[in-house]
Amino acid sequence: MAAQVDTSPAGAAAKPRAAWHRRLKQVLPTSDPFAVAGILIYVVFILVAIFADQLATHDPMEILFTDTYKLARSLPPGPDHLLGTTNVGRDIYSQLIYGTRGALLIGFAAAAAVVAVGTLVGLVSGYLGGWVDNVLMRLADIALGIPFLPFVVVLAAFLRPSMWNVVFAITILLWPNSGRVIRSQVLSVRERAFVEAAVVTGASKAQILFVHIAPNVLPLSFLYGSIAVGWAILTEASISFLGFGPSDTVTWGYMLQDAYASQALSRGHYNWFVPPGVCIILVVLAGFFITRGYEEILFPKLRR
Amino acid sequence: MALLSIEDLSLHYVTSRGVARAVDGASLSVERGQVVGLVGESGCGKTTLARAVTGVIPRSARIVGGKIMFDGMDLVTASRRDANRLRWREISFVPQSAMNSLDPVYRVGTQLMEVLTDRGGMDRRKAKARAAELFEMVGIGVDRLHDYPHQFSGGMRQRAAIALGLALSPKLVIADEPVTALDVVVQRQVLDLIRRLQQELSLSVIIVTHDISVVAYLCDAVAVMYAGKVVEVGRAADVLNAPDHPYTMGLYNAFPDLERSQRRLTPIAGAPPSLIDPPSGCRFEPRCPFSIAKCGEEPPLEEIRAGHRAACWRTGDAAELREKAADVATWEQREGVGA
Amino acid sequence: MSEALLRVDRAAKHFRVSRSIGDVFAGRHRVVKAVDGVTFALGKGESVGVVGESGCGKTTLGRMLLKLIAPSEGAIEFDGVDIATLSGDALLDFRRRAQLVFQNPFDALNPRFTIKSALAEPLKNTHVPKGEHEARMLEAMQRVRLQDVEAYYGQYPHQLSGGQLQRVVLARALVLEPEFIVADEPVSMLDVSVRAGILNVMREIGEEMGIAAIYISHDLALVRYVCSRTITMYLGMVVEDGPTEEVVRRPQHPYTQALVKAVPTPHLDQSHDELPIRGGMPNPLNPPSGCRFRDRCPYAFARCAEETPPLRQVAPKHFAACHLHDQAA
Numbered sequence: 001m002a003a004q005v006d007t008s009p010a011g012a013a014a015k016p017r018a019a020w021h022r023r024l025k026q027v028l029p030t031s032d033p034f035a036v037a038g039i040l041i042y043v044v045f046i047l048v049a050i051f052a053d054q055l056a057t058h059d060p061m062e063i064l065f066t067d068t069y070k071l072a073r074s075l076p077p078g079p080d081h082l083l084g085t086t087n088v089g090r091d092i093y094s095q096l097i098y099g100t101r102g103a104l105l106i107g108f109a110a111a112a113a114v115v116a117v118g119t120l121v122g123l124v125s126g127y128l129g130g131w132v133d134n135v136l137m138r139l140a141d142i143a144l145g146i147p148f149l150p151f152v153v154v155l156a157a158f159l160r161p162s163m164w165n166v167v168f169a170i171t172i173l174l175w176p177n178s179g180r181v182i183r184s185q186v187l188s189v190r191e192r193a194f195v196e197a198a199v200v201t202g203a204s205k206a207q208i209l210f211v212h213i214a215p216n217v218l219p220l221s222f223l224y225g226s227i228a229v230g231w232a233i234l235t236e237a238s239i240s241f242l243g244f245g246p247s248d249t250v251t252w253g254y255m256l257q258d259a260y261a262s263q264a265l266s267r268g269h270y271n272w273f274v275p276p277g278v279c280i281i282l283v284v285l286a287g288f289f290i291t292r293g294y295e296e297i298l299f300p301k302l303r304r
Numbered sequence: 305m306a307l308l309s310i311e312d313l314s315l316h317y318v319t320s321r322g323v324a325r326a327v328d329g330a331s332l333s334v335e336r337g338q339v340v341g342l343v344g345e346s347g348c349g350k351t352t353l354a355r356a357v358t359g360v361i362p363r364s365a366r367i368v369g370g371k372i373m374f375d376g377m378d379l380v381t382a383s384r385r386d387a388n389r390l391r392w393r394e395i396s397f398v399p400q401s402a403m404n405s406l407d408p409v410y411r412v413g414t415q416l417m418e419v420l421t422d423r424g425g426m427d428r429r430k431a432k433a434r435a436a437e438l439f440e441m442v443g444i445g446v447d448r449l450h451d452y453p454h455q456f457s458g459g460m461r462q463r464a465a466i467a468l469g470l471a472l473s474p475k476l477v478i479a480d481e482p483v484t485a486l487d488v489v490v491q492r493q494v495l496d497l498i499r500r501l502q503q504e505l506s507l508s509v510i511i512v513t514h515d516i517s518v519v520a521y522l523c524d525a526v527a528v529m530y531a532g533k534v535v536e537v538g539r540a541a542d543v544l545n546a547p548d549h550p551y552t553m554g555l556y557n558a559f560p561d562l563e564r565s566q567r568r569l570t571p572i573a574g575a576p577p578s579l580i581d582p583p584s585g586c587r588f589e590p591r592c593p594f595s596i597a598k599c600g601e602e603p604p605l606e607e608i609r610a611g612h613r614a615a616c617w618r619t620g621d622a623a624e625l626r627e628k629a630a631d632v633a634t635w636e637q638r639e640g641v642g643a
Numbered sequence: 644m645s646e647a648l649l650r651v652d653r654a655a656k657h658f659r660v661s662r663s664i665g666d667v668f669a670g671r672h673r674v675v676k677a678v679d680g681v682t683f684a685l686g687k688g689e690s691v692g693v694v695g696e697s698g699c700g701k702t703t704l705g706r707m708l709l710k711l712i713a714p715s716e717g718a719i720e721f722d723g724v725d726i727a728t729l730s731g732d733a734l735l736d737f738r739r740r741a742q743l744v745f746q747n748p749f750d751a752l753n754p755r756f757t758i759k760s761a762l763a764e765p766l767k768n769t770h771v772p773k774g775e776h777e778a779r780m781l782e783a784m785q786r787v788r789l790q791d792v793e794a795y796y797g798q799y800p801h802q803l804s805g806g807q808l809q810r811v812v813l814a815r816a817l818v819l820e821p822e823f824i825v826a827d828e829p830v831s832m833l834d835v836s837v838r839a840g841i842l843n844v845m846r847e848i849g850e851e852m853g854i855a856a857i858y859i860s861h862d863l864a865l866v867r868y869v870c871s872r873t874i875t876m877y878l879g880m881v882v883e884d885g886p887t888e889e890v891v892r893r894p895q896h897p898y899t900q901a902l903v904k905a906v907p908t909p910h911l912d913q914s915h916d917e918l919p920i921r922g923g924m925p926n927p928l929n930p931p932s933g934c935r936f937r938d939r940c941p942y943a944f945a946r947c948a949e950e951t952p953p954l955r956q957v958a959p960k961h962f963a964a965c966h967l968h969d970q971a972a
Contacts, residue, residue, distance in 0.1 A: 193750040197812075200709060201765035201819065202738035215755050345834040346805075457923050458697070487696035487861045488905040492918055499915075514834055517907030521915070541911050558839040562864040562891060562906045569868065571840030575804040 035293025041286035045279075049101040057082070058091035060098040060250045065089065077271050084271040087262045095250050096275050102251035103233050103283065106167055110232035113171040114178055115225040121175065122182025122217070127190060127209050137183070140176035148173055152235060153244045163246040166239065170232045178224035185217045223294035230287035237280055252276035305376070307508045308357065308476055309333035313370030313380075315349075315356055317579075324579040326352045326365070328532040331605065334476065334525075339502055339509045341519035341540065343555070344529035347576055351400070353529070354478045354512045358397040359387060374476070392423050396474040398465050400481040405465045406453040412464050413449030419471045438467040442497060459490035463497065470501065477502075480512045495521055516555055520544055528552050531576050531587040534605060538612030548614035548622045551588045553629035570635040586616070593634045594618055594625050648823060648855050649685040649708065654678060654717035655879075656703050660928070675927045677703040679879035680717070682954075687822070690849040690856040692866030692887065694902060695876035698924055701859045704876070705825045708857060709743055710734075721823070739769040742816035744826040748808035748833070752800040758811055759796035765819050783814040786852075787844050806837030813844055817852075824848065827859045845869045863906045867891055872960075875899045878927060878935040881954060885961030895963035897940045934966065942967060 048055060057080075058064060064072040064085060072089040075081050082093040125136040152169040159165040189195065190213060198208050233252075239245050240253025241260065259265070259273040315327040327349045334340045344350045355361050357372055359379065372379040374395065379387045399405050407415060413435055420431035436446045442463040453461060462482060469477050482498065483491040499522055502509050511522060519526045519540055526544070527537040528551065536549040547553045554572040561567070574591040577583055583590060585600040592599070598617045605615040608622075618625060628634045659672040666672070678700040685691055693701045706712040708719060710726045719726050721737060729737050745751035752761050762780045771779065784792045787810040800808060809829060816824055826845060830838040846869050848854045858869050866873055866887065873890040875883040875898060883896040894900045901920035921939045925931055931938050937947040946966050954962040955969065 193745045193747055194753040196711060197743070197745065197751050197815070198753075198764070198768075199711060200738060200741075200743045201815070202735050202768035203764070204768075207768070212753055216753075345836055459923055488863075488907065489696060489901060489918060489920060490923065491907065492905040496915070496917065515907065516835070516909045520909045520911050521907065521913065544909060544911060555835055556909060558836050559909045560838070560842065560862075560864040560868045561908055561910075562867060562903070563908055563910065569839035569842055571806075571838070571843065572836035573840075575806065575837075 032293040034289040038286040038289030038293070041282055042290070045100055045104060045283060045286075048097060049104045052097045052101045056091075056094040056097040058094040060095040061090060063089045064091060074267075074269060083275055084269070086258060086272060087264070087269075092255075092272055092275065095255050096252070096279065098250045099252045099255055099276060100279065102163070102246075102249040103236065103253075103279070105249075106163060106170075106236045106246075106251065107229040107233040107283070109164075110167045110170040110174070110235075111225045111228035113167060114174045114228040114232075115221050117171060117175040118178030118224060119182055119214075119217070119221045121179040123186055123209055123214060125179070126183040126186025127205075127213060133183075137180070140179055143173060143176045146173065149235070149238060149242075153239055153242060156239055156244050156246075161244055161247050163249045166236055166246055167232070170228075170235050174228055174231060178221065178228070181224065182217050182220055185220050186213055189213050189216045219294055223291055226287045226290040226294065230284035233280060233283055252280050306333040306373075307336045307338075307375060308510075309371075309373045310353070310357070311371045311373065313353065313356060313372060314368045315352055315361070316366055316368050317362070318364050318366070319580070322580040325532050325582065326579055327356065328582075329370070330529070330532070330534045331370075332527050332534060332537065334508050334510060336475075336508055337502075337506045338525060339499075339511065339523045341523035341526040342510055342512045342529060343514065343516060343519055343526060345514060345576055347579070348529045349532040349579075350512050350529045351480055354480060354510060355397070357476075357510075358395060358478060359391050360397065393472050394474050395476045395478065396469040396472070398469040398477065398479040398482060400484065405468060406461060408453050411450055411452055412456070413451075416449070416464075416468060416471060419468060424472045434471070438471060439464075441470070441501065442467045457490075458486055459494060462486065462490075462494050466494075466497065466501070470505070473505070474507070476508045476510070478510045478512070481514070482511065483518060484513070484515070498522065516544065516559055528555070531582055532579055533587060533615065535588065535616070536614040537605070538614075542609075542612045546622070547626065548608055548612070548619045549588075549616045550592050550594050550618075550625060550629065552614075553626055554591075554635065557630055557635075567630075568632045570629070570632050573635060594621075594628070646687055647684040648687045648689075648722060650718075650720040651681055651683050651685075651704075651708070652718045652720070653680045653682050654704070654707060654714045654719055655680050656700070656707060656712060657715040673928050676879050676930075677927070678707065678714075681876075681879075681881050682717075683874060683881065683884060685823075685855055685857070688849065688853040688855055689872065690858060690870045692858045692860060692863075692870035692873045693876060694860055694863055694866050694873060696861055696924060698878070698927060699876040700879040701876050702827055705743075705827050705857060705859050709741055709825055710737065711743075735769055739765075739819045740821050741823040742819060742821040742825070744809075744813055744816055744824060744829045746828040746831055748805055748812050749800075751812045752808065752815075754800055756800075757796065758798050758800070758803075761800075761811065762796075762815055762818055765815060769819060771819075779818045779820070780814075783817040786817055786847075787811070787814045788840065789814065804837070805833050806840060809833060809837075809841050810844070813841070817848075821854060823855045823857075825857045825859070828861070829858075830865065831860070831862075842868055863891060863902055864908070875902065878925070878930050880935060880951075881964065882936065883963045884954065885958070885963075889958060889961050893958075895957045895961065895968060896936075896965050897942055897967075898936050899963075934964075 066072050072085050074087050075085040077084045081091050083096065084092050086092060121136050125133045151173060155169040156165050195208060195212055198212050236245065236251055237253030237256065240251055241257045243257055245251060245254050255276040256273055264272040310330060310332045312329050312331055313327055314329055317324040317326050330353055342350045342354060356367060367380055374390060377386065377390065406412060416435045416438065417431045420426045420434050421428060426434065435449060439446050439449060444460055444463050456464060479498065483494050486494060495518065498509065501507065511518060513519065523540045525538065526540045527534050528543065528549065529535065530551050536543055536547065536552050543552060544556065547556060554570065557570040558572060560569060572591055577587055577590065586603050589595045589599040596617065603615045603617045605613050607613050608619050655676065656678040658675045658677055660675055681704060693704065695701050703712060707714050710729065713727060721741065726737060763776055766776050766779060781792055789795055789810050829845065830841050833841065842865065845858065849856055858866055860866050870887055873885065873887045874881055875896060877898050883890060883899045890899060891903060894903050897919065901918050904918050919941045925938060933949050934947040934952050937943040952964045952966045954964045957963050957968050
């Protein structure tokens with residue numbers, strides 16, 4: 001038995017701020033310390049991505065030479081090159097900064113696309129039911145049956161390995177997960193009394209779907225969005241590592257692939273492959289921390 | 305000596321908004337073979353108090369004071385082992401939703417057997433015989449031991465939960481809202497079952513309920529709780545026929561009664577106070593139509609006549625108040641609080 | 644009861660269920676007759692209680708009356724029009740005139756809507772002119788005795804108690820100034836001390852506002868408090884229909900007799916006799932032949948197994964479906 005909440009309507013003094021705070025809490029989980037840490041990590045990476053031009057010391061793809069006109073190859077970290085240089089004389093620190101931009105762009109673009117498609121499909125499928133539901137869910141089954149990495153590799157290669165094609169491929173493969181979960185959530189929200197109340201008071205189908213049901217499944221969309229960011233960044237890293245990544249952008253995956261192909265590992269060039277690896281881990285981890293926060297919003301019983 | 309006596313028990317919950325005093329200095333005693341009703345609204349602490357006796361309290365709850373004496377042993381200070389042994393064998397708890405006490409993936413009989421063998425230390429043959437005996441006792445066909453909980457109706461689940469509670473022949477059974485989710489006919493059948501078993505096995509029973517008709521039907525004694533405190537306690541006949549606390553009067557007059565037909569029901573205005581920041585004086589004062597200046601101080605639970613105690617400053621005028629309490633207008637003057 | 648607002652003519656609702664995995668693969672269905680041939684009429688401003696145990700079909704019936712579930716058979720007429728034919732503006736007009744009060748107030752309001760927007764929504768949906776909104780909402784809030792209206796308006800449902808929420812739910816139904824309300828166990832989730840307030844409002848709705856109401860409950864005492872007429876249902880069928888006082892004092896169907904005896908009362912001197920009813924609800928997939936109550940009935944005789952008893956008049960305006968009342972026999 002929970003403690004009785006103060007129910008007096010007179011306690012509505014600090015209303016405006018509370019309403020604003022509530023709104024924020026629906027979109028961002030701010031009560032869980034892990035989620036806050038995740039959000040902070042994201043904020044740092046986003047700032048880095050935005051101010052990449054200011055933060056980078058060199059062009060990431062420029063082949064650099066020393067003052068003595070020798071190729072600046074495999075230099076150790078130092079004041080000129082904060083993280084040293086690659087074996088063909090590119091600045092690792094600048095690559096990492098621009099790589100952040102590339103990885104986040106792919107991550108967020110893919111996540112946004114996955115959430116948009118998944119939420120829309122889930123809403124329509126769950127609410128309308130019938131043949132619409134059947135068609136959409138069989139499509140989802142097909143998409144889920146496709147082996148993930150080979151498909152992305154083939155599609156990216158087939159459509160030219162550009163950043164947007166990677167995003168496209170990831171979207172096609174990831175929407176069914178969020179779509180199905182949101183559909184099942186819609187099925188349960190649809191049965192709740194306030195939805196029936198909306199029907200009885202004359203609300204139209206569109207109103208019921210978008211005004212009453214959608215806001216109540218949105219936290220779940222965000223949850224899947226935060227998972228998708230991590231997945232997309234990992235996927236991009238994987239295909240880049242395999243050498244099928246976007247050729248037009250520097251990303252962390254590209255850096256790892258470059259380092260691997262140049263045998264940086266066996267030569268002990270930790271300054272080359274550790275930073276992008278750590279960044280990938282951090283972003284993915286941050287995504288899961290935020291996910292945890294959403295879970296607490298969605299399933300309050302998980303709270304201790 | 306009473307079988308169970310709870311003395312001045314306080315139990316607090318730590319919540320994100322502060323400490324909630326869910327049970328605040330509650331006292332209650334249960335004699336051998338007695339049926340005691342613990343009545344109150346949701347959030348009044350009745351379930352928490354009952355659970356404190358069984359030791360099944362949430363992790364955020366702390367017993368901060370008082371004693372729970374069971375058969376001469378204080379369960380609050382006793383070692384975990386001693387207390388648990390008592391709790392499993394001599395005190396049993398039948399939770400509110402019968403579905404909660406039955407695991408949906410195991411057969412009902414299997415679950416009953418598990419309690420008998422694991423906690424009761426019986427061998428399988430003995431346990432099997434006992435399980436059959438228990439089902440017979442609660443009026444379910446022995447062949448239904450092989451069923452899963454979902455194959456049972458609501459009433460049968462409640463019976464099975466009672467069988468589970470009686471498995472180890474406890475001295476004290478605590479039933480939390482045993483008939484709340486049930487239809488009237490089934491409700492009556494379950495109450496009759498509890499009554500019959502109580503008499504046959506001379507059990508002591510605590511019935512936690514929000515429904516005074518359950519008390520009227522079944523209980524020898526009753527304790528009325530409000531906002532974490534016991535506000536009135538006594539023989540069921542005394543408390544129901546001549547309540548001394550305005551809250552008890554209100555509860556009684558709010559109850560729709562088939563026998564006294566068109567009498568207007570009197571709602572109690574407002575809602576129970578926050579347990580985090582309760583009123584400093586009498587906790588019922590904000591909703592009470594009879595409050596006086598003195599109510600700003602907390603009234604003690606005092607003996608008014610033999611075996612009947614109430615926590616109200618105006619027990620002296622109780623007869624007059626009872627008359628006024630039966631009138632809707634008395635309560636409506638405070639209805640602006642918004643029930 | 645000169646003019647009928649609502650006419651229910653042999654309405655039935657059958658649900659198909661697949662019971663086992665075998666059924667699913669074989670594409671077999673079994674049919675549950677949740678409501679099976681219910682006929683009655685409701686006059687303007689009349690309040691009727693529908694009592695029965697869970698599974699008797701009373702909730703399904705309530706949903707059918709509001710066109711939330713379509714009947715499998717039979718017809719439901721509201722103000723002379725079969726509601727199955729309603730669509731578009733006519734349906735919207737019906738929605739305005741017929742409202743529902745829910746069992747669970749904690750779920751009946753969208754958690755993301757403030758009380759004000761929850762109250763305004765029905766008005767917007769049914770195209771009530773915007774200028775009338777404030778006055779209508781204020782009136783409804785006063786009707787359900789929620790004073791300090793402005794303070795409530797800004798609140799979200801989770802900030803209110805069960806009793807307050809149920810009053811808001813009632814107010815939301817009343818803003819449309821309906822002619823007909825279905826209330827499905829509106830107090831079963833509430834504490835006793837706040838129940839009375841809701842019941843008093845329910846009573847006023849009938850007595851002062853002249854709104855016709857169907858009050859669904861398993862508790863005859865509640866129905867008696869609110870309704871002038873009572874219908875008893877058992878396994879999808881109406882077994883008794885009559886003035887509430889008559890039904891309570893002189894129940895004619897053995898099932899209603901058991902229900903009356905089972906009603907909880909707060910008196911100590913009540914009877915502890917065993918109820919005149921045996922066992923539990925039969926499986927609705929496989930109800931007994933003839934009278935559906937016969938295997939629980941203490942008076943059952945041979946004819947009960949052979950023939951389903953029709954509703955027969957036993958007193959003025961009082962009907963019961965029991966062979967014991969067949970004068971001819």
